[in-house]
Amino acid sequence: MNIALVGVGKIAKSQHVPNISMSDAWNLVATVALEGTVEGVDSYTDFDQFLLERKDVEVVSFCVPAIARFEYAVKALKAGLHVMLEKPPGATISEINHLQKLAEACDRTLFTTWHSQMAPGVSPAKEWLADKVIEEATVTWHEDIRQFHVNNAGDDRDRGGHRGVRNQDWIFEPGGIGVFDTGINAISILTEIIPHPLRVTEASLVYPENRGQPIQAELIFDSVVRASFNFRHEGKPIWDMHIVTDQGELRLERSATILRIDGVRYELGPSQEYARLYSRMSELILSGESEVNVDPLIVVADIFMIGTRHGSVPFNF
Amino acid sequence: MNIALVGVGKIAKSQHVPNISMSDAWNLVATVALEGTVEGVDSYTDFDQFLLERKDVEVVSFCVPAIARFEYAVKALKAGLHVMLEKPPGATISEINHLQKLAEACDRTLFTTWHSQMAPGVSPAKEWLADKVIEEATVTWHEDIRQFHVNNAGDDRDRGGHRGVRNQDWIFEPGGIGVFDTGINAISILTEIIPHPLRVTEASLVYPENRGQPIQAELIFDSVVRASFNFRHEGKPIWDMHIVTDQGELRLERSATILRIDGVRYELGPSQEYARLYSRMSELILSGESEVNVDPLIVVADIFMIGTRHGSVPFNF
DSSP: OOOEOOSSSHIIIIIIIHHHHTTTTOOOEEEEEEOOOOOOOEEOOHHHHHHOTTOOHHHHHHOOGGGTTHHHHHHHHTTEEEEOOOOOOOOSSSHHHHHHHHHHHHHEEEEEEOOGGSSTTTTHHHHHTOOOOEEHHHHHHHOBBHHHOOOOOOOOOHHGGOOOOOGGGGSTTTOOOOHHHHHHHHHHHHHSSSOOOEEEEEEEEEEETTTTOOEEEEEEEEEEEEEEEEBOSSOOOOOEEEETTTEEEEEEEEETTEEEEETOOOOOOOOOOOHHHHHHHHHHHHTOBBBOOOOOHHHHHHHHHEEEEEEEOOOOO | OOOEEOOHHHHIIIIIHHHHHHHHHOEEEEEOSSSEEEEESEEEEHHHHHHHHHHTTTEEOOOGGGGGGGHHHHHHHHHTEEEEEOSSSSSHHHHHHHHHHHHHHOOOOOOOOGGGSSSSSHHHHHHTTTTOOEEEEEEHHHHHHOHHHHHTTOOHHEEETTGGGOTGGHHHHHHHHTTTTHHHHHHHHHHHHHSSSOEEEEEEEEEETTEEEEEEHHHEEEETTTEESSBOOOOOOOOEEEEEEEEEEEEETTTTTEEEETTTEOOOOOOHHHHHHHHHHHHHHHOOOOOOOHHHHHHHHHHHOOOOOEEEEOOOO
16 A cells, blocks of 8 residues: 655654564555655655545654644544544644544544554453453653764754754654653553553652643652653663452553563564554554554543642753 | 432522422422521431432432542442533533543433523524624623622532631532632633634633632633633623624624624623523433533633733732
């Protein structure tokens, strides 16, 4: 199938483009981005012009920041295209509810992707936890924002699409969700593997005094799961979970690419998160279905709604 | 059916008790509250003791602040009781998703009530708007917080249940949602009458410097609906909506108790919001159904997630 990428930023170049290229199922025939192009692929800067000129495209995959994609996704569905959304799928839950209804009405596939749910440890962890009671859990998602969200020339995510901001400043703008841009990966794993709805009961959010979105969050879910998200970490990232149940304990390390149960490391296949997302998209289109999951975004919205806010020293890239 | 009230505060006394008493379908046989009782009705201060001793009760209606009710609602459903929730139904969306699944598993009725949706102007407004395109709308929900949320002796909502705070300080505590405690009434009307999902696109939230929840909010939905919520209003409350469509204009005034279409006032029946809620609860139980609507809470959570925050002078009751 012919596919176009909307947004040619960091994640598009490091994940979407190579995984589309490696697959026999897809031809990357166009990109739409204010800045950034892919060698040998037609590029557009105007979405309406792209829709008008490229009737050969069947699917669009959105990698622009969440705040900048809703209107384009609406246009794409109405033009008869299938739509795939990089996480988080939207700036608001309502947006996704709206797109879901529209996709149904247009009889098109909508796929809200959560790449971390495709990590190789997720599905065995889910299976193992299904019949257990969680007694205590700690989740640590600490990374250096300067390592993964630095200023790259021609990176659309860096420029925030239409907003003209530099670096990944969009992370600290409305809809950017701050530290939850990475923390939502942990949340997407938790909502997938924990056998009941994940309910935040306490949330402490730390805002740099010069920024409108949190840079750190300390969270408690259902009084037993404690999560710590921090963008001000130095050194290698820590993306780990430790879950103690009534029948043993489980560890997911390095964003669910390593799984240990009661101390024994499980043999997992290689990490192929984006390859699996694109493969799933093919399946969904062929079976005429959508896959819309807003659970992780609901958890983040709940956190913003009940969270207490604390000030902190300014942050600059 | 025998019913118990959990929380005997301002809204319980002014609305729940008289409307239960007026109906032939209900017997108010118990209250559960830290403070506050209803004359002639058995009162409990401990929920577990209430459950243990009052096997004659079939339904509980919760009027305590949202943050304080989840665990009790879980216990009630597990004990085989039907559950009715005053708005907002919970402190988080996840909470309600959890309760919905639990109610299904326990084969009990769960009813998330939105009293403003029962105002007499709502259903004719919904019908009239169904085939129209909204071009512009303004929503004004301004009231004096001291008028409707003052300190009443023995008011459980005033005391925040277990929190021991005075006045309705719980409104400015986590889960209290500040001005949205009243603004969510407007939102619940909008989500009901507008023929597509209501999507917030811009939100400006004003926080008193000594409070953790907003006292004022200026909102834009789908770029065409503008809403202004303010707790710092003086004088009579204003609870009005003005909606301009491609085929005429509609006004809902005084919280949807007055309806004007193209300037002509419609004859509406009397306002019987709570009587209709309790009548609906009877119907739901008799037909073995639940009615769970989290749309207004999703909109509020979205607003907290994308809203920009502005400081303001301190507020004290």
